[in-house]
Amino acid sequence: MENHLKIIKGNMVFAPSFGQLETLANSYVIIEGKKIKGTYRELPAQYNNLAITDYGDALIIPGFVDLHFHAPQFANRGLGLDLELLPWLEQYTFPEEAKFKDNAYAAEIYKQVVTELWKWGTTRVALFGTIHKEATAHLMEMLALAGLGGYVGKVNMDRNSSDSLLETTEQSLADTEDFIKNTIDRYGLVKPIITPRFVPSCTGDLMSGLARLAGKYNLPVQSHLSENTGEIAWVKELHPDCLNYANVYQKFGLFGQQPTIMAHCIYNDAAEIELMAKNKVTVAHCPYSNNNLASGIAPVRKLIDLGVAVGLGSDIAGGHEISIAKVMAAAVQVSKLKWLASDKKAPFFTIPEVFFMATKGGGSFFGKVGSFEEGYEFDALVIDDTGLNVSTINRYSLAERLSRFIYIGDYHNIVARYVAGKKMEQPQF
Ligand SMILES: [Zn+2]
Structure with a gap:
């Protein structure tokens, strides 16, 4: 059942309104076709049998x-x-x-x-x-x-x-x-x-x-x-x-x-x-x-x-x-x-x-692009910021990790990209 759904797990950070930051640690986003069906801190039981793409401790932000x-x-x-x-x-x-x-x-x-x-x-x-x-x-x-x-x-x-x-x-x-x-x-x-x-x-x-x-x-x-x-x-x-x-x-x-x-x-x-x-x-x-x-x-x-x-x-x-x-x-x-x-x-x-x-x-x-709210097209970047961590002693919040990526990260930190629910591989021209 519901094989057409995609489930992605990670630390989601997005801005649903001007000035507001939403952070969902170790959470799930369920994508149906191009669009987000929902984000969940706990995976609802009906999805338990579906495969999960787990990005571990990475940040997942809108593209x-x-x-x-x-x-x-x-x-x-x-x-x-x-x-x-x-x-x-x-x-x-x-x-x-x-x-x-x-x-x-x-x-x-x-x-x-x-x-x-x-x-x-x-x-x-x-x-x-x-x-x-x-x-x-x-x-x-x-x-x-x-x-x-x-x-x-x-x-x-x-x-x-x-x-x-x-x-x-x-x-x-x-x-x-x-x-x-x-x-x-x-x-x-x-x-x-x-x-x-x-x-x-x-x-x-x-x-x-x-x-x-x-x-x-x-x-x-x-x-x-x-x-x-x-x-x-x-x-x-x-x-x-x-x-x-x-x-x-x-x-x-x-x-x-x-x-x-x-x-x-x-x-x-x-x-x-x-x-x-x-x-x-x-x-x-x-x-x-x-x-x-x-x-x-x-x-x-x-x-x-x-x-x-x-x-x-x-x-x-x-x-x-x-x-x-x-x-x-x-x-x-x-x-x-x-x-x-x-x-x-x-x-x-x-x-x-x-x-x-x-x-x-x-x-x-x-259109409905740029957020992880329900009904939005799933455009996302998966950010592995391990290399930006100064030491294992420093523990940054998700909001701080976003800020550090913005200021001192670069493309090396982007490990996956999605547009309208689809993963984009590196273009081969
Ligand atoms: Zn111009």
């Missing part, structure tokens, strides 16, 4: 969610990070992305991207591709082969780009629709997402056309919002009739008509934040990138207090770290700078708070 990652910028990690956003885009990003018209080059880079995501325990990811529909579809195929879940977007840009990346409005929309048709039902947990790069590189006609496609195919949207003061001034110049940056996306139908991720959101005013909360926009907070490109410190506590959902993003290659654990630590660190800058008024983040953002906070964009 990490990365809400913002530019896959084609992988080879640029650690380059040009002594610049600000706009010259960095011009000098480093656009020339690298232009190379992805060559499918062989794209395949070489993307297989490394997918392998690294797997390695560092990212189980769901929202990726930007490039303007090239074939290479971007190939990225989706590789993610699906690796068993990861994600949204992947063909990038759109019909103004203010380099010559080698510029599309006409018509071509950009036609290629996007081709890309959607080819990929929408093909790659399981990996789905297309509408991806205008940002307002400066998309005309109003392109944004309206993309909003139509989002509605027609019922697809979510991802883009950038209020990352850098120079960028914001440029948007004001391009759209003097719009009240603010968020209002430009709203005007052209891209803001919150479908589930939407906006990366950065550092300088939004109260009206924009209200608009975001009302339109169910999820913010991708990217602390490394915001530091590297001197963009600023996002007011994440304020966004959350005002009802905006927030997840974390590596923002490769503005950010240099793929590890969402490291991004969590960075999120705490920058929140402390914010705290100091606010005369200690805006409280900095706790580990349970950033752990929530890295799991259920970002995961909610993918």
